Amino acid sequence: MTAFFCAPAKNKCLLSINTDFCSLVLLKPMVFSSLVFLLVFFPLSLLGNYLFKSLQAKNIVLILFSLIFYSWGEPVWIFLLLGTTLIDFFMAKLIEKHDGSWRSGLFLGISVFFSVGALVFFKYSGFLCDLFNSLTGISIRSHKLDLPIGISFYTFQSVSYILDVYRGQVKAQTHFSKYLLYISLFHQLVAGPIVRYSDIEKELENRNPKWNDISHGVNRFAWGLFKKVFFANSAGVLVAGYLERDLSNLSVVEAVAGIVLFAIQLYYDFSGYSDMAIGMGRILGFHYLENFNFPYVSKSIKEFWTRWHMSLGTFLRDYLFTPIAFNKRHWGQAGTVYALIVTFALSGLWHGASWNFILWGLYFAILIIVEEWFLNRVFKFTGNWLAHCYLIIAIFISYPLFYFVDMEQLKQYYLILFSGKHPFISDAIIPEIQEHIYWLSAALLFLTPAGKNMGDFLKIRLQNSPGLVGLANTMATVAFLWISISLLVAKSFNPFLYFRF
Amino acid sequence: MRENRFHIINAIIPALLIIVFLVFFILTPKQKISLEEKRKMAAVPELSWTSWINGSFAAGSEDYIADHFAFRNELLTFSDFLKNHEGIARKSPEGRFVIIKKRQALKDPLNKKKLSIDSNYIIPLDSAEELVLTNGVFIYDSCSYQFFGGNPVSAGRYARAYNTVVDHLPKNITYYSVLVPSSTEFNLPKAVYRKRANPETKGIADINSRLNAVIKKANVYDYLLAYRTEYLFFKTDHHWTARAAYYAYQAFAEIAGFEALPPGKVPSKIMGRFLGSLYQMTHDPTLKGNPDKLEYFDIPFGGAKAFYMLSPGDSWKSCEIIYKKAQFGIGYGVFLGIDYPIMKIDGPTKNGRKLFILKESYANAFVPFLVPHFEQIFVADVRYFPYKIDKFIADNKINEFLMMNQLVMANSPYTPSKILKLLKTTP
Numbered sequence: 001m002t003a004f005f006c007a008p009a010k011n012k013c014l015l016s017i018n019t020d021f022c023s024l025v026l027l028k029p030m031v032f033s034s035l036v037f038l039l040v041f042f043p044l045s046l047l048g049n050y051l052f053k054s055l056q057a058k059n060i061v062l063i064l065f066s067l068i069f070y071s072w073g074e075p076v077w078i079f080l081l082l083g084t085t086l087i088d089f090f091m092a093k094l095i096e097k098h099d100g101s102w103r104s105g106l107f108l109g110i111s112v113f114f115s116v117g118a119l120v121f122f123k124y125s126g127f128l129c130d131l132f133n134s135l136t137g138i139s140i141r142s143h144k145l146d147l148p149i150g151i152s153f154y155t156f157q158s159v160s161y162i163l164d165v166y167r168g169q170v171k172a173q174t175h176f177s178k179y180l181l182y183i184s185l186f187h188q189l190v191a192g193p194i195v196r197y198s199d200i201e202k203e204l205e206n207r208n209p210k211w212n213d214i215s216h217g218v219n220r221f222a223w224g225l226f227k228k229v230f231f232a233n234s235a236g237v238l239v240a241g242y243l244e245r246d247l248s249n250l251s252v253v254e255a256v257a258g259i260v261l262f263a264i265q266l267y268y269d270f271s272g273y274s275d276m277a278i279g280m281g282r283i284l285g286f287h288y289l290e291n292f293n294f295p296y297v298s299k300s301i302k303e304f305w306t307r308w309h310m311s312l313g314t315f316l317r318d319y320l321f322t323p324i325a326f327n328k329r330h331w332g333q334a335g336t337v338y339a340l341i342v343t344f345a346l347s348g349l350w351h352g353a354s355w356n357f358i359l360w361g362l363y364f365a366i367l368i369i370v371e372e373w374f375l376n377r378v379f380k381f382t383g384n385w386l387a388h389c390y391l392i393i394a395i396f397i398s399y400p401l402f403y404f405v406d407m408e409q410l411k412q413y414y415l416i417l418f419s420g421k422h423p424f425i426s427d428a429i430i431p432e433i434q435e436h437i438y439w440l441s442a443a444l445l446f447l448t449p450a451g452k453n454m455g456d457f458l459k460i461r462l463q464n465s466p467g468l469v470g471l472a473n474t475m476a477t478v479a480f481l482w483i484s485i486s487l488l489v490a491k492s493f494n495p496f497l498y499f500r501f
Numbered sequence: 502m503r504e505n506r507f508h509i510i511n512a513i514i515p516a517l518l519i520i521v522f523l524v525f526f527i528l529t530p531k532q533k534i535s536l537e538e539k540r541k542m543a544a545v546p547e548l549s550w551t552s553w554i555n556g557s558f559a560a561g562s563e564d565y566i567a568d569h570f571a572f573r574n575e576l577l578t579f580s581d582f583l584k585n586h587e588g589i590a591r592k593s594p595e596g597r598f599v600i601i602k603k604r605q606a607l608k609d610p611l612n613k614k615k616l617s618i619d620s621n622y623i624i625p626l627d628s629a630e631e632l633v634l635t636n637g638v639f640i641y642d643s644c645s646y647q648f649f650g651g652n653p654v655s656a657g658r659y660a661r662a663y664n665t666v667v668d669h670l671p672k673n674i675t676y677y678s679v680l681v682p683s684s685t686e687f688n689l690p691k692a693v694y695r696k697r698a699n700p701e702t703k704g705i706a707d708i709n710s711r712l713n714a715v716i717k718k719a720n721v722y723d724y725l726l727a728y729r730t731e732y733l734f735f736k737t738d739h740h741w742t743a744r745a746a747y748y749a750y751q752a753f754a755e756i757a758g759f760e761a762l763p764p765g766k767v768p769s770k771i772m773g774r775f776l777g778s779l780y781q782m783t784h785d786p787t788l789k790g791n792p793d794k795l796e797y798f799d800i801p802f803g804g805a806k807a808f809y810m811l812s813p814g815d816s817w818k819s820c821e822i823i824y825k826k827a828q829f830g831i832g833y834g835v836f837l838g839i840d841y842p843i844m845k846i847d848g849p850t851k852n853g854r855k856l857f858i859l860k861e862s863y864a865n866a867f868v869p870f871l872v873p874h875f876e877q878i879f880v881a882d883v884r885y886f887p888y889k890i891d892k893f894i895a896d897n898k899i900n901e902f903l904m905m906n907q908l909v910m911a912n913s914p915y916t917p918s919k920i921l922k923l924l925k926t927t928p
Contacts, residue, residue: 030559035566039523043516072559215508218515234587439587470507477515483583485522489570490580 029149029190030072032276033228035488041069042280045186049284055206059181062284069186070149077148080118081184087114088158089179092165092172104166111162119155122147127353150190152350154183156315161197163319170198178204185286187277191270193291193311200286207285217282219477224275226480227268229487231443235265238436243403247412251426255416257433259399264443266399267296270309296447299387300376301367301394312350316343341365351402356410360401367394525571532569542568581784638783641693643791644736645779646685648698651912653707660711662917663904666859667713669891669924670902676716679753679905680705681741681863684734687725704908716904717756724752735793738777740833743797744769746866753867757901759874767798767870772825775832795832797823798869803849805872809841813887817845822869836865842885843893846878856901857894859883859920863907875901883919890923 030037048061071078091111095104120128129140161182164170173179182204188195209217242250242258250258274291281288295308305313321343328335341362348361379387404410416422433440445451462469532542546552546561553559570576639646667676682701685694702722709718725733725748733745747767754761772795780788800823808817824838837844840862855877858864861884868880879897881890883906894902910916 034563035570036559036563039519039526039566039570040562043519043523071553074556075554211505211508211512215511218512222515433588435588437588466507470511473507474511474514477511478518481515481518482579485570486576486580486583489567489573489576490584491567 029074030069031190032273032280033225033233033484033488035485036072038225038485038488041065046283056177059177059204062186063177063181063184066181066184066186066189070184070189074146074149077151080148080151081154082180084115084118084155084158085180085183086176087111088162088183089173089176092162092179093174095162095166096172099168108162108166112159115155115158115162118148119151122151124349124353153192153194154189156194156312157183157197160194160315160319164197170201173197173204185281187280187284187286188288191273191277192309193274193277193288194315195288195311196315199289203286209283209285213282213285215473217279217284219279219473220282221276221279222477222480222484224272224277224279225484227272227275227446229272229484231439231446232265232269232272233487233491234436234439235261235268235443239265243413247409247416250416251423251429252416253425253429255413255422256396257429259396259403262399262403263296263396264447266402267292267447268443294447294449294452296392296395297388297449298391299379299384300371300391301364302371304391304395305364305368312347316347320346337369340368344368352405354405356401356405356407360398363398363401522571526566526569529569529571535568577784581786584784585786638779638785639697640783640785640787641689643787644684644688645739645783645785645788646689646694647683647739647779647909648685648694649683649701649704649909649912650699651704651707651908652699655912655914656704656707657711658914658917659906659911660708662920663716664711664713665921666890666902666904666924667715670894673900674894675757675901676713677719677753677756677901677903678709678712678716679719679721679749679864679867679903680708680911681749681905681907682722682725683907683909684741687729687733701908704912708911719749719752719756721749721752724748732794732796735777735833736791737780737788737793738775738833739779740777741863741866743836743866746836747798747870749867750870753871753903754874757874762800762870762873767800769796769798771796772832772835777832793832795835797835800869800872802869802872805849806847807837808845808847810843810845811887812842820844822846822872833862833865837868837880840865840882840885841880842882842887844880846872846875846880848872848875848877850874850876852876854901855879855897855899856903857881857897857899858903858905859886859890859923860903860905861907861910861916863910864905867905883916883923886923888923889925 030041032038032042045062045065048065049058052058052061067078070081088111091107094107095111098104098107133139161170161179165172173182182195182197182200183189185195239258239261242254243262247255271292278288278290289311291309291311293307293310295304298304298307321339324342325336325339328338331338344361344365345358346361347364348357348359351357351360375390379390400410400413404413458472459469535542543561543564546558546565548558551557552561639648663678682705685698686701705722712718725745728744728748731744732742733748734741747764751761774792775795776789776792780792802822805822807820807822809820810817820838820841822837824835846868850873852875854875856871856875857879858868859881860868861882864880868878871878877897879893879899881888881893893899904920906916
């Protein structure tokens with residue numbers, strides 16, 4: 001996963017307290033929730049798009065902005081993106097040309113080799129090197145490479161395209177510019193959702209956003225921005241307060257609070273980003289599929305994965321699980337279990353190149369197997385409430401695996417929860433919750449469909465007063481933007497003070 | 502059709518909001534210095550192939566837009582309001598920590614070397630390399646505090662640094678040490694600070710016991726303790742008041758062999774109110790409702806003249822001992838103006854006493870009281886002093902030496918390392 005969602009609190013230290021600060025140059029990718037993007041980049045990209053009438057010109061403008069977006073703060077890797085895109089484009093054409101012959105398989109192999117090879121090289125070479133060293137006792141020096149932004153996402157998009165062409169489900173794109181636009185579209189380039197070529201194939205050729213689209217897109221973008229800035233960023237600060245300090249002093253309730261807040265952060269961060277991408281796409285006439293559907297209200301892990309990062313879930317289902325299960329169908333149920341374990345292990349690995357992520361994936365695979373084995377039948381008797389409780393507990397138990405990259409810290413965290421040796425509660429936690437109780441209540445409310453249902457209910461009740469609904473919509477959108485911008489500006493407030501320790 | 506109209510309005514109004522921000526961002530004049538934040542605001546990033554490739558243009562653009570965003574102050578006030586209403590305000594008798602997030606620390610603190618002091622006289626205090634964001638400010642009863650965490654090891658480090666300086670300087674110099682305690686032990690109830698901070702009396706004793714015997718130690722702590730009910734420390738700023746500095750001056754007079762001016766000869770004047778550094782750090786509403794009073798003393802300087810120098814080779818330029826134009830947010834700037842790398846005060850008393858003070862900003866409120874008693878005073882800021890200290894002292898025929906630091910700063914690893922560096926600095 002990209003730096004945005006991979007254990008956010010553990011991102012590479014962009015800036016450390018360092019007396020040699022003059023030499024620091026910070027590599028900052030552009031993100032939607034940045035003032036440069038909101039004030040300059042996005043308005044200019046819209047202006048550029050609406051200045052031209054022909055689709056070809058619009059596409060070229062979008063490509064240019066996407067390349068600027070990608071090269072912002074990390075320009076070198078743009079050549080990797082262009083290179084793999086070029087290879088995939090030609091390989092797809094060759095696959096189509098040699099459809100039915102062994103050559104199409106060869107070209108598929110070449111394409112996947114370069115796309116996935118680049119991902120493996122940049123993301124997993126350090127991990128594989130360490131693994132090799134520990135297995136063989138040989139000491140090969142591994143270099144931790146900087147991960148090109150969005151490589152996990154655009155690799156999956158190009159792989160899905162190539163496989164769809166190979167399977168004959170889509171036609172190979174004949175214009176490189178259109179294929180490049182599909183891969184590089186800045187809405188979803190760096191953090192998804194993973195858009196299938198078939199989903200936007202027609203819109204690459206013809207799109208004509210109506211005011212309805214633009215209006216919904218604006219609303220969606222503002223809501224996503226608000227989720228990211230108001231909920232996720234605030235939760236991140238609180239998470240760090242619990243989980244980034246010396247764990248040995250943590251009480252059980254503080255440890256739970258830390259991970260609950262991390263669950264809030266993760267959801268709002270990722271779904272907020274997806275909302276922004278979907279909103280921007282809609283403004284320009286692209287209709288991306290939904291990526292989140294209130295995952296925390298699920299009743300099983302299986303359901304959770306159909307509501308959480310849905311574009312990844314369907315990708316893994318269609319391109320990994322189903323082919324493996326089909327391949328091993330002669331194993332019977334064991335084949336399905338095998339496919340499930342492989343899929344989730346690789347899903348974990350996709351999220352991050354370390355053992356904790358693999359464990360995280362395997363944990364879900366095991367739970368799904370247990371659910372299918374007997375748990376679902378138990379829940380049929382007990383009702384939904386127990387299933388919901390089970391899901392929440394299962395998810396919260398999984399998140400430390402996602403959060404703590406350091407296995408020692410992970411162990412220490414679980415010991416706090418389960419060893420019984422740590423104090424149950426500290427004096428500070430209640431006042432801390434009180435201080436954020438309104439924020440926390442809102443954050444928890446919008447984790448569920450309650451807020452959406454309330455909005456839908458009001459829309460129905462006020463269907464005879466569309467003006468009122470429109471006004472409320474506009475006011476909410478402006479409020480989301482205003483609050484988000486205020487909080488983003490506040491991040492730049494940066495007073496200096498004496499050194500203290 | 503009607504519905505379409507609502508969609509148009511809904512799409513256009515948010516767009517207008519962004520356009521308004523953009524237009525005002527372009528048109529409004531850009532602030533070069535933030536007095537509140539005590540730092541230079543980001544400049545327009547230079548666009549070049551190198552700056553694009555190494556990411557500095559991207560980083561610089563984000564900083565520039567953030568620093569000069571239209572209605573920035575109003576947005577900051579609004580975000581403070583939001584932050585302060587996320588829940589039920591805590592009413593704990595135990596006080597509370599406001600955790601300051603390590604934001605983009607050290608982005609571009611004001612650096613004396615970069616600034617023209619002539620054109621920007623009112624430069625905030627406490628800047629440059631050692632300035633980092635604190636992790637937490639303790640708020641208790643609408644006042645702000647920072648806790649002392651020194652120990653025998655850090656005390657030893659500071660004492661060793663001062664002793665090394667003494668070893669390198671001529672034997673005929675008289676040495677003094679002044680250590681300034683923080684406000685915690687004077688203003689907070691014992692039960693509150695005891696479990697959070699190390700005892701400062703012990704911290705002072707740890708340093709004094711390790712200092713060379715030739716160094717005379719002023720007992721500032723006891724003097725302040727005797728007047729603890731007075732307004733000794735700012736409530737919203739990390740410095741002490743001129744009143745506290747006056748009592749420290751009395752303590753110093755005792756070891757330096759002169760008679761301190763009695764209170765009647767130094768009438769106090771009130772300049773107004775200000776919200777200091779710790780308020781700026783926290784934007785805590787209780788601090789906002791409890792601003793500080795800026796008081797200075799009308800000391801008979803008797804025609805003393807003050808000069809400063811930024812770098813070796815510069816000429817001495819005139820400055821003021823009491824800078825009455827100190828602005829909101831940097832009220833403490835009334836004392837000496839700023840932390841000059843080196844300042845020289847030609848006093849009115851021709852008694853041959855030439856005092857060199859190696860200090861940080863706590864000394865600024867203290868130095869003015871010394872003016873009537875010395876022929877010449879050199880005030881060197883330990884952070885910026887550009888000379889090799891032994892040579893400077895020999896060249897200027899200095900015969901008395903005072904090292905003055907706030908206790909927390911003295912115990913930081915930074916201060917001793919800076920002191921030792923002055924023995925190696927050229928010229």
